[in-house]
Amino acid sequence: MQKIPLMLAKAGMKLARDVFRGDSPVGMPICGKGTELTESLIGRFENMDVQSIYVEGHPVWEEGERSYDDLLRELDARFIKTRQNPLNLKLYEIYKAHLAKSMGGDSDRQAE
Numbered sequence: 001m002q003k004i005p006l007m008l009a010k011a012g013m014k015l016a017r018d019v020f021r022g023d024s025p026v027g028m029p030i031c032g033k034g035t036e037l038t039e040s041l042i043g044r045f046e047n048m049d050v051q052s053i054y055v056e057g058h059p060v061w062e063e064g065e066r067s068y069d070d071l072l073r074e075l076d077a078r079f080i081k082t083r084q085n086p087l088n089l090k091l092y093e094i095y096k097a098h099l100a101k102s103m104g105g106d107s108d109r110q111a112e
Contacts, residue, residue, distance in 0.1 A: 001102055002058045006042065006050055010059070013037045017054040019045065058103045068103040075099065 001016040014036050018029035030048060031041065037055075045053070058068075066074075075095060082088040 001054050001056060002060060003052055004060050005052050006045055007100065008060050009037055009042050009053060009055070011037055011039050011042070013059055014056045015053060016056045017021050019050055019053055022049045022051075041093075071099055071103065072096070 015031060015033050017032040020027055021030050031045075032107050035041070048108075057091045074093065079088060083092055
């Protein structure tokens, strides 16, 4: 999941969280989690003062951002000496699963 400015949203992306008017997390959502974005829906969000949205995966790369593979290599390096400990192994697996979920789990994706 990635939070992106609405101006970077593209048709075909899927919402990872409900969208609320004016980015306020209270009240009734104006669009539900899992909805696929269209150009007209993005336009409606602009008219309703939505500034940012959460989308599935990690579709937008910013300059200097590390790729999924880079983050996995860094994680492996941090746990290399302690992975034999069952508790540290569990922490490693939890963090690795979190990376896969937040980055879309696409190891072929590269930072631009």
